[in-house]
Amino acid sequence: MTTIFDAPEDFAATALAGFAELYSRHVRLVRGGVVRATAVPKGKVSVVVGGGSGHYPAFAGYVGPGMADAAVAGDVFASPSTAAVARVCRQAHRGGGILLGFGNYAGDVLNFGVAAERLRSEGIDVRIVPVTDDVASAPAEAHAKRRGIAGDLVVFKIAGAAAEAGLSLDEVERIARRANDRTVSFGVAFDGCTLPGAGGPLFSVPEGRMALGLGIHGEPGIKEEAIVSARELAGLLTGKLLAERPAGARRVAALLNGLGSTKYEELFVLWTTISRLLKDAGLEIVAPEAGEFVTSLDMQGCSLTLTWLDGELETYWKAACDTPVLKRGGEIRTVPATDTIANEDATPVFGPASAGSKEGAACIARLVGHVADALRDAEDELGRIDAQAGDGDHGQGMRRGSAAARDAIEYAVTAGAGAASALAIAGDAWADRAGGTSGAIWGLLLRAWSNALSDEDGMDEAAVVRGARLALDGVTRLGRARVGDKTLVDALVPFVETLEAAFAAGKPLKAAWADAAEAARAAAVATAGLTPKLGRARPLAERSIGHPDAGAVSLALVAGVVGASL
């Protein structure tokens, strides 16, 4: 279990600070991440990677010449916030554009995706490559739906080497995608792991058993079997991966990864049979690695990753790099970075706005204030609903996020911002302070809605209705949830559809909104009867059957509060 910590909520940030101090030759600390401590040529593509903490050396240990330019670190097993991703990217950017790499998980897809949109709006070219190597999480024909596990290291190593070689963003993206397309992993777990401060393990595997394909946060695997000998385990791991060997693949990169409590000597024993089996299959193994590359706190288990190399991928897999976790090739000459770490909390500056739009901003600020009050009052109740399915922090996140949004928009109104800018900055504040997936969703929702408004024109009712559709589009596109998944989308879809229909039928906004809020309320209640979307760990997710979804409930609550105040 995780035994050494002070306040559990500070664990990830403190660990990152300790890491940055120990590896000051490699990295410098930015809030929420690290960037290289060595100078990077102007115009070089920046490779920025990241994800939740608890997986060291993923992701901070990957930063250095020949690999990543920066890493963003979320809380333990939680995606970094959109703001953290954007902040680290801005610091790392050298004018050549950014490749964002992360494992394919909903929270990361969302936060990295929203951050990419923000950065693009600032004129930075950003490409996204989610790693999808875990063969246990989806079939081969749905490669893009797979989760990312230890394949992260291989894909980021290859992408980082391509960027270091001076290739363009188009080329680095192409090579990273090809590396991901040709990378497969399969793992087993013998026992679970314990979050800092938790009373018990996040999940466990029965004694003497192993869970095949269990995810690095305890996501359900494909089956459970009795623990087998090292030889049989080697056969199992290689068999699963060789089944996906593409025609003509002759050379392969191999990575045998320990999850935390499975130690080096066990991996070395396992490797003796894996290497024989790969050779027996006619494969040439190129620069294999065995060790700890993507851990899960103290989880017990291991995974095997294979990347089917072509000449180009092999060149970048073998290229020199110098990071805390992986050093290859000859000396890479570096000089210390001289750019200063940017002041992260600069006061926002707003463009000019019309009187009508300023009036709209003040109106929105009043509504956000009511929402913040209502969510403060509902914190405990939302927490109780969320605890049926999740970790019970939904009420806390909604309270924190809405309060931050209220403060931000009040400041914006005082500073003379127009409606669009005011709502956008309220959304950003919500996402950054609330944290988690729901914080990111609400930030995205408000920011997308603001795109229908304007700082020049006055606010009209049709623009508000158009904004609702943009909000829904943004949330479903980046959040990937669909109706029936038991998320906020279950309430948002009927809300938007009812709003549009009633408004199109000639009702004024206030009446149309009331209809929509009622539709959202009914839908939120109905989520109690839906089969839940499987969460991180099966035992937790199963508890949510028969209970309404907290995200849908809070959407309905906010819709009702706003409707009553229009």
Next chain:
Amino acid sequence: MTTIFDAPEDFAATALAGFAELYSRHVRLVRGGVVRATAVPKGKVSVVVGGGSGHYPAFAGYVGPGMADAAVAGDVFASPSTAAVARVCRQAHRGGGILLGFGNYAGDVLNFGVAAERLRSEGIDVRIVPVTDDVASAPAEAHAKRRGIAGDLVVFKIAGAAAEAGLSLDEVERIARRANDRTVSFGVAFDGCTLPGAGGPLFSVPEGRMALGLGIHGEPGIKEEAIVSARELAGLLTGKLLAERPAGARRVAALLNGLGSTKYEELFVLWTTISRLLKDAGLEIVAPEAGEFVTSLDMQGCSLTLTWLDGELETYWKAACDTPVLKRGGEIRTVPATDTIANEDATPVFGPASAGSKEGAACIARLVGHVADALRDAEDELGRIDAQAGDGDHGQGMRRGSAAARDAIEYAVTAGAGAASALAIAGDAWADRAGGTSGAIWGLLLRAWSNALSDEDGMDEAAVVRGARLALDGVTRLGRARVGDKTLVDALVPFVETLEAAFAAGKPLKAAWADAAEAARAAAVATAGLTPKLGRARPLAERSIGHPDAGAVSLALVAGVVGASL
């Protein structure tokens, strides 16, 4: 627990083979160890390190330019055999002499010590530096009695850098001793570890508790307390070490070591407070490291090591190195090694011998044959006695060792060897095949005894009696056991003293030997009433109270068999 293995008895050797395959750029496999894969200049001092397996990266992960030339690997948590140490040293030697480094444990002291004597007899200059850094194992005034834990890495790193710089063996030894004298470590364990194939953990720590100063094989610590916060733990670790800060120490090397299941992020959190406390104490921290450097399979816990630097030690601590576990500084240019791995099982060649000595050899061979028969018959009984205190493999080791000794001496007699050479080679064969501490002791006993004999002269009774004293001296000097420790020495001392007294009083050898064998028998029986010497783990050792010691019993048994056949 250790989960991945095939036959448990092959675990260490298979792990070493897998390691050597993965790190073929760094090392080449020799039976029982690894040597550098890169060429080493002629005349350079060779730094050879080693100890039991289960501690990776100790010790094979330390091999490479700037650090060790070779590593010897014993079975899990067991010293390598004398033969393995000697074999790896011969392969590594480049004419500049050898510095042998290992943690201060009885089995390692014995096997490395005997190997050093063998190598010296072959004309190789060998120096020994046992690492003694664990402040929990003995008080500061008995520094040389302390156990070696993670300080191994710092001492070997500094010694290796001094050797790489081209210093003489005298200088490398002096610097290694100084590094050891100025290195202190203190650790805590939160939970035990499980040997491959074992039904349960070797030892455990109660839930919510931590054992202060527990050794890396579960040796008793100094006390047990409730687990504290990271800040308090940092205070505890640094406090213990700062108490031994020498006058004038201003600069310090620091190593924060995880034992296996305590993960990187926990170490990084802990480091933030440790570094502050060291700085508050006015110390400058030089090139600190946090990670896994001396593990104990999956043990949960950590240790802090400090080395009080002077200018010389700092130079070598910071010097470049390129090993699997530690890479420092700029590129070290190397070329692959071109020497061939020696044929390890070369047929022994014997010098000329007189007819009388050959006759003596045949007589000894007959006695060794009787001993091997008796030990084969006694295997189960000796195993049962040993299981009261140890792991129950004593009978097996004695059977294997004596059979190997019989085969070796029969071959020697056929090849025309004299008595001294024949007995010496019988001892070597016993040690190499029996393994463990008792195998090494018996090999040493026979080899030391052979020094009283000669290949030129015939064998006389006085020489046999002189040999008994030499055997006792060798065993007590290198084995470090005293009467009352509940070991073979308890029976050997009365045996030798009675033999000498009876022979001096004019009895013929056969009668004197009969008296001596009876004294050994009585002493072996009496060990049942002795307080046992504390073994590796307290719970095991406590089981031995009231039972005779298997080592003393087998000494008495052999003495009786030989006496009856004289």
